Amino acid sequence: MDRLDCMQSFVRVVETGSFSAVARECNTTQPTISKQIAALEAYLDVQLLTRSTRKLQLTQEGERFFEHCQALLDAAAEAIASVGQRQNPSGTLRVNCPVAFGQYQVIPYLKGFLERYPDLKLALTMSDRVVDLVGEGIDLAIRIGTVNDPTLIAHRIGVTRRVTVASTAYFRDLQEPKTPEALVEHNCLVYARLATGNEWHFQRPTGETTQVTVTGNLQVDSSTAIREAVLSGLGIAVCPVWLLGDLIQSEQLQVILKAYQPTPLPIHVVYRRGRFIPAKVRCFIEYFTNEFELNPWVSDDGMQPIAAQLTR
Template sequence: MDKLNAMAIFVRVVERGSFSAVARELQTSQPTISKVLQALETQLGGKLIARSTRKLSLTDEGQRYYQQCRHILAAVDAAEHSFQSGREKVAGPLKIGSSVSFGRLQIAPRLPEFLKRYPGIQIDLQLSDQNQDLISEGLDVTFRIGALNDSGLIARHIGNTHRITVAAPEYLKQNGQPLTPQELSQYNCLMFNLLSSQNLWVYESQTGQRHEVRIKGNAQSNNSEAIREMVLGGLGIALSPLWLFSEDLKAGRVIAILQEYRTLSLPIHAVSPANRRQSARVKAFVDYMAQALENAPELKPVK
């Protein structure tokens, strides 16, 4: 038995929570995965996984062995990477995660040029407006906007999302235009409810004075493109990423208001699992996206 391979399979089964998921990932059968783990348990002299009809759970010994296997596999991986540094081919599968709007508007349009540079890569772009679990979903890298709460991840800051306050001309014609942040409390404000500060909008005046406004409104969503549609429909005012409304601003479909006040920008991070080294293809893609976002006019602050 190849013990190192068996350890790697054991770790993947724990992380995916399923024999069949790992079998599909490795393009083999579920009985084959099961036999590998049974052989490993026999060699160790004890059970690693308590199997049930609903889910897999680790025994106490299995939990300790899992943590040790992660460290061992990471060390082996790092040693190989150190030896192969500079010689690794930029090719193979690359599974990327992102929020729906950012993935559709900022990642997907840039994939053709990236794949021209690296034709040996096969991309799987997974979009979700919930924070994706990198391990259980098998992601190599995901892009997150806003403060990071999980310190156990490898994160690289690759840009900032600058935000603007926008409304449709029809809404402002009917309701008037707020001239200060405090006046927003009198308007129907549309909330993106995945941010921890969804109903607290923060502005800074040109003199550096901070303005915190508790807003309220009759509609909210966990999807920023849904917020955009509400704004375009004249429902209310939104504080949203500039890149979401850049074309609408040019076409006059929305108007930027309160431009005399700065809003807090949100950092953009490329995030990878801490126990998995970044392959050449992950590094190539993150480098490519960092450069692309640095040069993107819709991600630069409004002047």
Template sequence: MDRLTEMEAFANVVDQGGFTDAAKKMGISKSAVSKHVSSLEARLGARLLNRTTRRVSPTEIGLAYYDRARRVLNDAGEADALVTSMQSAPSGLLRISVATDFGVNLLSPILSEFLSDFPDITVNMVLNNRYVELISEGFDLAIRIGELEDSSLRARKLTETTKRLVASPGYIQKFGRPQKIDDLNTHKLLHYSSQSSGNVWKLTAPSGEKRQVRTAGWLSVNDGQSLLNAAISGLGIAYLPSYLYAQAMEEGLVEDAMPTLPVEMLGVYAVYPPGRFTQPKVRAFIDFLVHAFADKGPTEW
């Protein structure tokens, strides 16, 4: 007889408390359930059930075997569901966490194409500039830029972005161009107010030395586009990713404030919870993003 069927019959007898109800659960005859259990006991050489005229209960060995058998049956059921799910069309609610600047400028414009391709998926995109815990906060996926802190998550690189100090030509003409990192202490700086590290810029000197610039700054705001607008208007120097400043630099509205500094390169990643199985809706969205950003970055946006 089939070993898995024997396990299933035995587990159902324990779950239902008898052969009659187990037979109803499995949709077979009571005698067939009894044969499956007897065959299992004979193969194992152990009595798994105490049988009386009134009730059926597992023996000590039977209870230990039941725990393992139930796990095997649950795994088998999940395996069947996995195959069914992988062959089905992507569907369901997809919750995405993404930094505000990236979401507004790069994801929002292309979401309509994704939803048109996958009409059975609904998207809830949460824009914020804080680090979210994907599993505990119920997110299916997040877009993260820079070094990945949580190595337990799965990640797929989408593209790269550069990060530069930018200012308007008018600002440079009026206040001069900083020649070295220490010169920034006398300039008007524009900061992200949502950074957990405060108003700190981590820069790399031409020598390769890692430096930190800590100043109060002239303006702090929790939106990158606003910082870019402030830089364009001549209010100061901003430290921004290329997906924000690229067009403005191409149009001559801003320029590299310190071209002597090494260009910082940051990876853009789709991160999602660990596991051997990726839900079809998550896999579909990641594949879509890889295609959408294939010709983007690090400076072309």
């Protein structure tokens, strides 16, 4: 029995609450993970977990052992990292990001990233929900907006600048709004996962902020669906420039309320708070920070690609 492997399995079972989830992570079977935990309990001569059909629960001895295992595994990983700086990072890096952002702003960079780090494998999941990094075994996630989770470290890698847009077809029989307050007279397409919901925030030309509660006949939890809906002429939307800048440049969509910029949102890489940053996480952060500084869609100059339409 490799005690370190068993301890790693034990920690992940506690964190995920599932033998099956850990088996999937380790590309093995649920009985194998169960045998590792049983072997650990036999070696220690204590019961670490109580099992029921609904949940797993740590015993008192299991709680103490779990804390020591976490510290020991962190120390082991830190020791390995401390003498491996000159080596290429290796293993599997598990990354999560929003669907549309991954499609338009992450996937195009992966070839260069993996060519630079040939010993790394990337396991990318894309979801618009906020994932539990610990519970789902994710090394890092890209999140757009403010990060308030004290268990995570957030590293800013870019900014999402947004615009208010509609199609020419939408304004065929309607008058273009001149102020944010005029949006209440229009059909507004709401992205359900936006933190402020149907309350849209704008910066006035004077620098002051204002918010408007909008309404419309479509609320959807997919930003790519918002892209298609606004393109079809269904209504007005507030969207990131990286999501539909190509449609603005080709004049399939028009920017409105040009003097009122929707509040920008920071782009962060987040990872679990710990004693050190694994090399594979550090190299991902460094690579995308450098690339995004040169990417006009997500850099501080994020309005530059559509500047021509903004000045008309």
